[in-house]
Amino acid sequence: MKKIMMIGFGAMAREVISRLPDGVSIGWVVARPHHHQAIQQALGHGVQAIEHPSACQERPDLVLECASQKAVHEFGEFILNSGWKLALISTGALADKPLFQRLVQAEQRHQGELIVLSGAVAGMDGLASAREGGLDSVTYTSNKSPASWRGSPAEKLVDLDNVTEPVVFFEGSARDAAQQFPANANVAATVALMGIGMDLTKVKLRVDPHTSRNTHTIFAAGTFGEFHIELNGNPLPTNPKTSTLAALSAVQVCRRLVDGGLVA
Numbered sequence: 001m002k003k004i005m006m007i008g009f010g011a012m013a014r015e016v017i018s019r020l021p022d023g024v025s026i027g028w029v030v031a032r033p034h035h036h037q038a039i040q041q042a043l044g045h046g047v048q049a050i051e052h053p054s055a056c057q058e059r060p061d062l063v064l065e066c067a068s069q070k071a072v073h074e075f076g077e078f079i080l081n082s083g084w085k086l087a088l089i090s091t092g093a094l095a096d097k098p099l100f101q102r103l104v105q106a107e108q109r110h111q112g113e114l115i116v117l118s119g120a121v122a123g124m125d126g127l128a129s130a131r132e133g134g135l136d137s138v139t140y141t142s143n144k145s146p147a148s149w150r151g152s153p154a155e156k157l158v159d160l161d162n163v164t165e166p167v168v169f170f171e172g173s174a175r176d177a178a179q180q181f182p183a184n185a186n187v188a189a190t191v192a193l194m195g196i197g198m199d200l201t202k203v204k205l206r207v208d209p210h211t212s213r214n215t216h217t218i219f220a221a222g223t224f225g226e227f228h229i230e231l232n233g234n235p236l237p238t239n240p241k242t243s244t245l246a247a248l249s250a251v252q253v254c255r256r257l258v259d260g261g262l263v264a
């Protein structure tokens with residue numbers, strides 16, 4: 001049985017736990033103390049609710065971050081310095097240059113592994129392949145409902161309660177998008193990491209009052225030719241900001257623990 005550590009116990013973590021493949025179990029959940037009782041009630045006493053990964057006395061087969069960019073700042077280095085595998089869903093944390101450098105150094109020094117989950121988007125394998133031949137431009141657009149953008153800085157840029165037509169309210173680099181919209185624009189960072197980087201990847205963020213889906217569109221052009229990917233994702237019923245596919249990408253990395261790397 002593979003035993004993993006989950007960071008976070010929100011919408012995505014719960015979805016992932018409900019879909020864990022056979023042969024994978026949760027050993028530890030890292031969460032704020034006020035969530036510990038709910039975690040023990042939901043998962044039983046075979047699972048330890050802890051405040052920091054350092055409270056774990058064993059070596060998890062994988063640490064799955066499904067929490068926030070802040071959690072990557074708080075725990076990422078400790079996990080990689082321990083030589084553990086860390087799969088990130090809050091990939092926008094890597095837009096912070098000093099943190100990115102510290103995590104890569106920790107990974108290299110201690111034979112840990114930092115895995116960038118594909119999350120809510122698809123085509124990252126093709127984008128990474130295209131990069132090998134040289135990419136001229138990559139543009140990523142995120143289109144979501146007003147409910148998805150609530151609680152983000154979009155509230156100051158557009159009237160989310162009364163918007164009647166689609167509006168692009170942010171245009172800029174992937175680095176700025178990921179840092180300014182930490183709960184909504186991790187995909188911008190993922191696309192940047194797989195393609196031409198945080199500063200050259202162009203990002204548009206759009207609110208659309210006529211949709212209930214999270215639509216991710218990527219245009220990439222380079223030596224290989226061009227591609228255009230559009231993915232219409234269903235949000236999780238428990239969090240309109242978060243696409244179901246993002247949770248499934250975390251389930252998939254768990255499946256690889258039992259099925260091996262070549263099984264998709």
Ligand SMILES: NC(=O)C1=CN([C@@H]2O[C@H](COP(=O)(O)OP(=O)(O)OC[C@H]3O[C@@H](n4cnc5c(N)ncnc54)[C@H](O)[C@@H]3O)[C@@H](O)[C@H]2O)C=CC1
Pocket residue numbers: 007008009010011012013030031032066067068069070071072074089090091117118119120121182183184185186187190239241242243246
């Ligand atoms: N890469 C991608 O494609 C996607 C990434 N995401 C990101 O995934 C993460 C999880 O999403 P959801 O579960 O929907 O969010 P959520 O808000 O429903 O749950 C997050 C949970 O993590 C906990 N948490 C946050 N920071 C923590 C910390 N420092 N220490 C301990 N617990 C902490 C919160 O208390 C909350 O229970 C978010 O950062 C979100 O932006 C979401 C969708 C797509």
Ligand SMILES: O=C([O-])CC(=O)C(=O)O
Pocket residue numbers: 120182183184185186187188214233241242243244246
């Ligand atoms: O789930 C999504 O559609 C994308 C998302 O929240 C993110 O990029 O952070």
